[in-house]
Amino acid sequence: MKQILILSALAASLAFALACSSSPETTTTNRATNANTTAANTSTTNAANTTKADDTPAAVKAVFPDAQSFTTQHKDIPADKIASIEKDTSSKVPDKDHHSYLAFSTTGGARKQIGAATIVKVDGKDVVVVYDNKDGSPVIKEIRADGVPAPFLAQFAGKGHDDDLLLGADIKASGANEAQAKAITEAVRVDVLTMQALYGSAHTH
Numbered sequence: 001m002k003q004i005l006i007l008s009a010l011a012a013s014l015a016f017a018l019a020c021s022s023s024p025e026t027t028t029t030n031r032a033t034n035a036n037t038t039a040a041n042t043s044t045t046n047a048a049n050t051t052k053a054d055d056t057p058a059a060v061k062a063v064f065p066d067a068q069s070f071t072t073q074h075k076d077i078p079a080d081k082i083a084s085i086e087k088d089t090s091s092k093v094p095d096k097d098h099h100s101y102l103a104f105s106t107t108g109g110a111r112k113q114i115g116a117a118t119i120v121k122v123d124g125k126d127v128v129v130v131y132d133n134k135d136g137s138p139v140i141k142e143i144r145a146d147g148v149p150a151p152f153l154a155q156f157a158g159k160g161h162d163d164d165l166l167l168g169a170d171i172k173a174s175g176a177n178e179a180q181a182k183a184i185t186e187a188v189r190v191d192v193l194t195m196q197a198l199y200g201s202a203h204t205h
Contacts, residue, residue, distance in 0.1 A: 056101050059128050060117045063144065064103035067114060071102045081197040088193060091186045094121070098194055115141070118195070120187040127184055129156075129191055136201030137161065143188065149175035156188060161196035165189040 056070040064070075075098050077085075082093045103115045116131045116138070127145040131138040139160035143153045152174040156165075164170055165185060173181040 057119060057126070059119065059126055059144070060101045060103075063117055063128060063130050063142075064115055066105055067103035068106050069104045069111075071104070073100045073102060074098070075100070075198050077194060077197065081194075085190060085193045085197065089186065089189050091190050093190060093194065094187075098198060100195070100199075118191055120191050122183045122187050123180065127187065129188060131195060134160065138192070138195040138199055140188070140192065145184070148180070148184065152176040152181055152184075159192070161192050161200065163192075165192065 054070060055072055061067070061070070077093060077096045077098055079096075082096060085093055098118075100116055100118050102113055103117070104111050105114050106112070118129045118131070120127045120129060122145075125145060125147070127143060127148075129143050130141045132141040133139070137160055139158060140156045143156045145153060152172070155171050155174065159165060159170075165188065167173070167182045167185045171181075171185050176184075
């Protein structure tokens with residue numbers, strides 16, 4: 001009987017020792033698994049954040065201080081529209097992939113578009129063209145460009161695809177450098193016709 005009790009006690013002690021010695025390994029494995037899972041989740045989260053990053057330029061955000069969110073739209077300009085724009089303006093369309101930035105505000109749970117803007121490059125300078133909608137067609141609300149006289153830029157307000165936008169006719173240099181004024185006018189004219197081609201309603205004159 002004593003031998004049986006002693007053997008039982010030894011067996012119980014051995015089982016307890018084995019259990020204790022295996023616990024650290026199990027804990028280490030669990031920690032490693034948790035660390036790998038956390039790293040994977042962090043990597044996935046970072047990838048998602050990178051994909052959803054707001055690429056709206058600061059110059060556009062400055063135009064819409066009341067906007068809570070922005071959406072960037074990329075649209076390919078059809079080849080026939082490019083040919084028509086270049087014929088009408090005698091200028092080259094800079095890129096068939098046209099970018100526009102839509103600004104939104106949220107009031108009472110409803111998301112509403114409050115404006116749109118584009119950026120045209122002129123001699124390395126960013127010119128922000130802000131648009132309104134008039135009778136289904138985009139018209140210029142304002143233009144902003146650092147270092148360009150405000151009186152010159154103010155002349156573009158209210159202009160749309162029906163306006164000639166020719167320097168020396170309906171647009172004057174108004175304190176701007178003549179070459180710079182011409183380059184900006186031509187770039188804006190191309191952009192206005194592009195916006196009309198992509199977003200304007202069809203109509204006849």
